[in-house]
Amino acid sequence: MEDGFDFIVIGSGIAGAHAAQTLAEQGVQVAMLDVGKTDTHYRNISPRNDFVSLRRNDEEQHHYLLGEDAESLSWGPTATGPQLTPARKFSIADVQKWMPLESDSFAPLESLAYGGLGNAWGAGSYVYSRNELQQIGLNVSEMETAYQIIADRIGISGGEGDIRSYATGNIRGLQPAIKVEPLIEAIEKRYENQKKYFNDHGFFIGRPPLAALTSPKEDREPLEYREMEFYDDHEKAVYRPWITVDKLKKLSNFIYKANFFVTRFEEQNEGVMVFGINTKDGTPGVFKAKKLLLAGGVLSTARIVLRSFNKLNHQLPLLCNAYTYIPSLAVRHWKTAVPERRTALTQMVLFYDPDKTNSNASLAAMYTYRSLLFIRLLKEVPLPVGFALSFMKNLQPLIILSGIHHPEQYGPDKKIWLKPDASQPTGDKLHAVYKLSDNEKIKNQDREKQIMKAVRKLGCMPLKKVDPGMGSSLHYAGTLPFSEDPKPLHLRQDGLLHFTKRIFVADGSGFRYLPAKGISLSLMANAHRVALHSLKSGNN
C-alpha cells in the first residue's frame, strides 16, 4: 500500500489536471492516479509544417495521415471515435477493456489517456451564464472567480463582441481572436450587414473563445495556422491537460502514478483507501490519503462510486448534449479563395437564443474542412469515387461544417447502471439508455430548422443533417446531482459526496443541467473550486 498523501486525485484530464494544480499550489501532498495511455509513435511525428506543404512534399505523410494500421479508414456509420486522427487514437486505447459499456442508444467516448479526452478537444472555452449556473446548481460567484483563474492558467483567445455574454462573460485578459480565412470574413460581413435581423431573431455570431494562444504564454507559442491541430502539438498553442500535468510532475509535493486503474474506494476514520489494478501486470494495488477527489470523467466516476457503495443495478441519471452536424456550401461566397495556411479549429460560432435569456441557447460551431482526409467525406457521397472526388474537390473551398449542440435536461430514459459481469476485469459492465422524449426531439428539430435558416441567410446552403448518435457530443454530466438536502449518490454544492466526509467529486457529475455550450472550461473551473473546498473541509 502507498500511503502518506494528503489528497488523491483520480484522472489526468481536464478536471483532474486543474484539481491537482489547485491542491499542489497550496503545498499539500498530492498523488494523481491514472492509467495514462500515451502515444509513443505519432507524437509530433509530422514535421512542423503546414498541412498543404506536407501534402505536397512529405513522402512519409501516409504514416500520420493514413495511419500505421490504416486507422483513418473506417467504414461504419459516422461516429465520433472513428473521426479521431491516427495521432489522437491513443485517447481511446483500452477503454473497452477497462470501462466496457453496453447500450444500443448511447455511444460515448471515454479515455484512459494521459490528459484524457483533452487530447482530442477542439479547444472551445465557454463560460456558463448566471442563469445556467443556477440551473446546474453551482455557486455563481465562485464559478466566476474560478473562470478567471482558469483563463489565466490556460490562455483563452476570442469570444468578444456580440457573443461576449454567451462566450466569455466577465473574463479579463483575453488574447485577440484567431485569424480567420477570407470565407469566414465574408460570412462575418454578411452578418454585420444584417445584424438587426439576426439579433432580433435570437442569433448572435462571433469568433469563438478558444484555449488556443494567439500570443506567447510561458513556454507555449501562438498558433501557427498550420491546420495540424488534430495531428500534433509542436508549438503547444492549443491547451491540453497534459501540459499542466507535465508541469506538476516537477513539483516535489506531486506524484504521478501511471498504469493504475482505480476500481473503488473505502472511506475510513482517518482517511480513504483507494483500490485498483495495475494495468500492466493485472496486480491489485492500494493507495491511501486523507481525502479523495474523483475527476476521471462522469462515467468513470459513476462506476467507481457505484462499486464502492455496492450499488450494482442501481440507476443513475445522465445528461448528454444532443449533437448533429450540417455540412453546407457557402454558395454566395464562391469567389473567395482558400489560403495556404489556416486553422482547423472552429472559426465562427453562432448562438441561437430565441428568448434571449442566455439560459438555454443552442450553439453551432462552424469550421471549414480540409485537414481530415477527403475520404472521410467521400464515403458518405452516393457517387462513384473518381467523379465524387472531382465534384467535391471543386466544392471544397465552399464547404462549411456546423456542429450543433442543444441544451439538455433530465429525462426518464436517460440513465446508466452497473451490472455484474464476471467476464470483465472489474467484474461489472456499465449499461446505458439515452433517448430524447418526443417533445425534446421536436424542439431540437425546430431549433435546427431555425439555425439552418440563419445559415442560409449567411449565404450558405445546408446540404443534409448528419446525426452521429447520442454520446457523440463528448459532453456528459449529472450522474450524482448537486443537492442541498443530503441524499445518497448526490453531491453537496462544494463537491462533497453526501454521507461521506472525505470523498469529493471534481468533474461534471453534479451538474443538474447541461447547457449547449462546451463544458470544458466549466469543468476546469469547477474542479478548481471543488479542490479549494476540499482543502477547507474537515480535517486535512
Next chain:
Amino acid sequence: MSLEVVPDEAEKLARQILRCSIGEKEKELYHFSLGKKNLSLSKKEMEIWSLMLRNHLVFTMIESSIALYYQRSPIRHRILCMLAVLETQPSHANKFINKRFSFTRFFFHGLKAAFILPAGIIAGMFLKIYSADGRRV
C-alpha cells in the same frame, strides 16, 4: 471468403479511379490496407470486381450502381482504400487540394452526372438480378 486480389489490381484500380500510374510504394500500401481492413470479397464479388477492372465503362457503370445502392459494399471499400492511399502521396496531392470554386467545372460535373446516374441505375438492375440468390455485392 478470401483476401484475393486480381493480378495487377492496384495499378488497374488507380488507372480506373484517377487515370494515374502508381509505384511500388502505393501498391504496397494498398495491399497492406486491404489486409488491415480485411476487405475480402465473396466469389461473386470477385467476379464482378474482375469484370470492373477490365473495362472503364463497365467500371463506371457498376461503381455508380454500388455508390447508389450498396455503399457499404467491400468493393466500394477497396476503391476508397486506393483513394486514401493516393490521397496521402505527394505526387497526387494536387488532385485533392483546391483553392477556388469554378462554376464552369460545376456545370460540366452536372452534365456528367446526368449520364452517370442513369448508368448506375441500369447497372443496379443487373446487379440485383446477378445477386438474386441473396449473396451480397
